[in-house]
Amino acid sequence: MNAIMSDKDVSKFNFNSYPWDQKQYWGRFRYFAWVTDARLCMTDGETLDRAKNLRTLHMQGRTPGGTTHDQLMKAKQLYESAFHPDTGEKMNLFGRMSFQVPGGMLITGAMLTWYRTVPALVFWQWVNQSFNALVNYTNRNANSPLTTTQMGIAYVSATSAACVTAIGFKNFLMRRASPLMQRYVPFAAVAAANCVNIPLMRQNEIINGVDIYDENDERVGLSRVAAVKGISQVVLSRIVMCAPGMTLLPLVVERLECYEWYRCNQKWIAAPLQTAAVGCFLCFMVPAACALFPQRSSLSTKTMHSLESQKYEELKQNVGGKVPCVVYFNKGL
Template sequence: MALTLGRINVDEPLYDLSTFAGRFRYFAWMTDPRTVIVSNDRLLQAKTLVESYRVGKEPETTTQEQVKYAMKLYSSAFHPDTGELQNVTGRMSFQVPGGMLITGGMLAFYRTVPAVVLWQFINQSFNAIVNYTNRNANSPTTVTQLGVAYVSATTSALVAALGCKSYWSKRASPLFQRFVPFAAVAAANFVNIPLMRQNEIINGVEVKDENGNIVGHSRLAAIKGITQVVVSRITMAAPGMLILPFIMQRLEKIPAYRRIRWIDAPFQTAMVGCFLLFMVPTACAIFPQNCSLKTSTIKLLEADQYAEIESKTKGRVPQRVYFNKGL
């Protein structure tokens, strides 16, 4: 083999995920939007290289740089639970290009009801795909549940957007009316993500011991993970949607800018992209991907699930259990 010393452990991240800085570097690496344009054939080749390297059967000419890049492609495009190739729209690496186009549209076209309805519909369709793609795949969701989640989230977003627009158009300044899209996005996230992942809440998610052995299921773990994902998603959108309105309010007072108002949408879209380049890895890094929960909490609030853990571990219950919270 070409690499016999200092081999990379392809099952472990290249960065220290126990710290925020390490997680930020990892997610900046993993959500690199440039990976979106990589062909499926190249992604499958990367997966093959990772799998071959794991068992020491990679080509003799393989370098560590090639292995690291293959790990990057694999992490960006394949589901961590199933190893399946994710659809492009649902990947976290698509958050920057997809999010900036949709958020830019919501911020630029917020003045009329039809525009609000159209962009909220587009945004919730995008969110539904992202939430489904990045769910904990060990808890399958039915088509009916997906439909209910999608309709409920879209409805909540429209109610929030149109309600705020109606209320603020009469009582708030033009500046505050620009925050209508963020109110809708925040409201919809509180509905869309829990509904899209409701099976995890109903049946619990798989929890493991520190050695990666499955020891049971927990509904509390699902609730904790989903709550953290909701916070992360709102944090991801917040800076662009809350800071940009102040910038636009100032710009629109400049006579030279008013003469080129056609640039509104492209400019806001580009600005949102700049925010997301930083905020996507920041929001993903707030909480550890491999989340943990004390078994004493499970014992107190989920006696049935604790009994399952106790049975599978033959009474040697670990102090903490671990699970993938999703993204």
């Protein structure tokens, strides 16, 4: 999609376009910093509903008189931060990407602080994976809904993977590694769990395929390969998102423990210090990680022909034999 025109003529404002060039990483970073701004979490429901209503009226050609370009931009920001792109329904506050900074910093800070005992390790991994499951469900592809059973299996599997990995790493490192290496147990568990949680919460996309579109945004079929590609990109993005805070902070804390003033106050200063530091990392890393790959991802139809011939034949039928070289799909978040 093309970037929104600089022309301030309200009638030309396009809610389906992006404010910045999405073909460039910096453009994607600016966009995700805009829609994942943690301050958007404090927007009340009535304001969000007004933003959605303004968007609907404008798209119907019934823009209220006196509406400015800035008001439309604000409505776009609020809508895209709080409403599901497929259904248009308001998303759960705790599952929105704009809640990643406050939610992630509190949970990650706790994981980095209380990891020395198995009960504490298991508890905070469970809390983290419960949060991740909610985020993954909230940002799912609404065209591939999960049954209650599938959701339950996905949740239990991801939580179990995190806890088993955390306990396994802890037991291994307790015997062989330094105290510094033991601080990396939470990150190893989170990375492993993400590789389980996201694919399971989006399993129907892998089973049935995701919608694919031509260059004119016309739906032309389904693709399982596209689903696998999109989910793989999301898994990598989520790991990158939490990596700096969970890998650099252990080094910082290890260094701080060399100072007597820190050791004397560690009981009350460790948790708030690490939580605040994680929040600083996440303010940058949430948009940085989301922007790694274009939201409108692409897939070569040659790849479809090689890996899923049935879906390729369906695509060929849908387009009357004139198969495009590339198709596009929404990778999700």
